[in-house]
Amino acid sequence: MASATVAALATAGLVAVAAAPANAALPPTVASGSIEWGFKESFRNYVGGGMNTNPVGQKIVLTDPATFVGEGTAETRPYAFPVTSTRFDAATPALDSDGAVTYSFPAHYFTSTISDVRIGKVGEDFVVTADTATVATQQFGTVQPGTYEGDDTVIATIGDLAVTTDAEGAQLAGTDVTLTEAGAAVLPFYGAGAALDDISATLTLTDQVPTVTVEKTSFASDGSWQVTVRGSGFDPAAAIGSRSPLSGKEAGTYVAFGRFPTNWRPSAGVASSQRPNSNQKWAVPQESFATIGGAAAGAAILEPDGTFTVTLVVDKAAADAKSTAIVDGRYGIYTYAGSGAVTASYETYTPITFFDRADTQVFAADVEVASGVTPVVQAKVFASDLTTPSGDVVVEDGTGAALGTGTLVAGSAKVALDAALATGEHVVTVRYAGDDTRKPDSATATITVGAEPEPAGPAESEVVVFDGDAVVGTAVKLPVAVTAPGSTVAGTVSATVDGSTVVTGTLIAGRATLSLPELAVGSHAVQVEFTPADDSLAPSSSAATVTVVKGASSLDVTWPTVTHGTAASVAVAVTGPVPATGTVTLKNGSTVVSTATLGSGAATLTLPKTVAAGTRTLTVTYAGSTQLLGAATTAKVTVAKAKSATTLTLPTTVKPTAQAKAVVTVKATGVVPTGKVTVVVKQNGATKATVVATLSGGKATLTLPKLKAGTYQVVVTYGGSGDVTSSKATAKLRVA
Secondary structure, rough: OOOOOOEEEEOOEEEOOOOOOOOOOOOOOEEEEEEEOOOOOOHHHHHHHOOOOOOOOEEEEEOOEEEEEOOHHHOOOOOOEEEEEOOOOOOOOOOOOOOOEEEEEEHHHHEEEEEEEEEEEEOOEEEEEEEEEEEOOOOEEEEEEEEEEEEEEEEEHHHHHHEEEEEOOHHHHEEEEEEOHHHHHOOOOOOOEEOOOOEEEEEEEEEHHHHHHHOEEEEEOOOEEEEEEEEEOHHHHHHHHHOOOOOOOOOOEEEEEEEEEOOOHHHHOOOOHOOOOOEEEEEOOOOHHOOOOHHHHHHEEOOOOEEEEEEEEEEEHHHHOOOOOOOOOOEEEEEEOOOOOOOOOHOOOEEEEEEEOOOOOEEEOOEEEOOOOOOOEEEEEEEEOOOOOOOOOEEEOOOOOEEEEEOEEOOOOEOOOOOOOEEEEEEEEEEEOOOOOEEEEEEEEEEEOOOOOOOOOOOOOOOOOOEEEEEEOEEEEEEEEEEEOOOOOEEEEEEEEEEEEEEEEEEEOOOEEEEEEEOEEEEEEEEEEEEOOOEEEEEEEEEEEEEEEEEEEEEEOOOOOOOOOOOEEEEEEEEEOOOOOOOOEEEEEEEEEEEEEOOEEEEEEEEEEOOOOOOEEEOOOOOOOOOEEEEEEEEEEEEEEEEEEEEOOOOEEEEEOOOEEEEEEEOOOEEEOOOEEEEEEEEEOOOEEEEEOOEEOOEEEEEOOOOOOOOEEEEEEEOOOEEEEEEEEEEEEEOO
């Protein structure tokens, strides 16, 4: 029996690795790697040698992504087969690879291919498995003519497989590799037990991380939909419950659909009230499945390998109802650790988006038939997005029982009922179930059985027009259709908006798109009238409502260079689908500092000179108008300190017995400087006196001490303030 050495590189050296316990970390992910093997060196030299008359490069050919490796003649070197496995367990190594090698030796009548080489374990033996295909056209030596094929054939055993791991990955070294009987049957060049090349593998590994796959992420906003969610990399041991019912146990993961805020994660300390869901499953280890109530309570299995599969119900209306207290929520599939466990890696978010299904209208023609005749109901289905509905329509009686089903072809169907009806009038419902992109609808029709035929007259027509939405400033496209089952529709349609006819169009194949003029914000009543081209059809009309909403506005702000003490102008332009009117405001932080009224969509705001120096958060806000939505933009603006200028006034000469008066004046544009000034008296570089005073109204008078006769340099320094820069001045003082 083959033996195996499995080792891991630890701090103290190579140590044996036992089989992983149930709660050990999940096997790592294979980021990259390859299996290196040459089958049998003597065989490579034989096929790649001079006896083979094939051109160089055609004797031993690799199929991508396999490559040659090692030293030697190009065609006779071993091969590297890139690993395709996604997981690696050092205790039970199993690796798949991609690529192939083909040996072609026409003079000896054979071609042989080995592909998809794998290292694995069968029973207690480590083995090499591969797909093989050998074709021998004539006998040569012991090889008989024929085709020798095998998929997933154990072609060799590995007598000893050493596995070492380190911080970078894993290395496998297989020795004592011998051909099996099954291998000899599909690679008939050697007998069972023949020695083959050693086999090795080098892998780069990364830790598994929880990953979620959602089979579908976009749904209609008006229904409930089921979706399959699959997870992998959820190490059961990584989440231990802190509260009932799985306190101290592997707590698994919640898998929920809901509308959560941007900041929702338990690992960030967010309260559970911020995670309202409309549907949730709880994937837990098998031993806790019954504890949390089983499948009826939403339990699912979290497998030991960290995988789960659940089915969730996605319902926008239900999520909205559960999340009324959430501001700026995001629809999504969320996962996070269960039973109070806090495991950041378990926290995933998969966005879910919604779209509005198109409205539909079903029209069905009344039917008159003689007694005993099976009625045929003609129906047509229109969609507001101008697509052609498909699927089935069902004719139902007053109890909801199906009387017949028909398939829509080009939006129309003729539904032959399953049986004749009794004499009299029967009101039936023609129902369209809708589909992923179109809403359901229904209409009624009257089937009269045994009625006397009425004199022929104009066929009835019906106008189909859907309510519309538009943004102010844009033309409104109003799709219109006219239907008259069993008749050809021709003529014109006209639209009256708020009592005034605004547009007329000619029907083509019973359809027209009317372009309404730009309308103001609000709801507008639209009446569409059909005028037939001849008297074979009766005129008809239908009403709709067009709702025009405010348009989005955009702010263009020119931020000025700002210095404290000097007012600055902020130029603002507001654009939108219609001219912007109204007001704009400027805030410094949360304080409004300027307001202006737009003229031709533009205004100038004033940033007052009193804004403190430093980095300021300034916000320009457009309040919106009756036609446009508001908008705001914020910028960080640096307000520079006002530049100061300091002057020093001294007497020309003072006597040694007198104290000189130093008058200091500090000025800055638009602001009266505050703070302290320091006067230093020096002689020949040595400080003789220092006097400090506080400015008042930008001035300070300082009395210098008595000084000995001589000439002194007097330096005054203004240290500046939070809003004004520092400055200094120098003067000479003569004491005599």
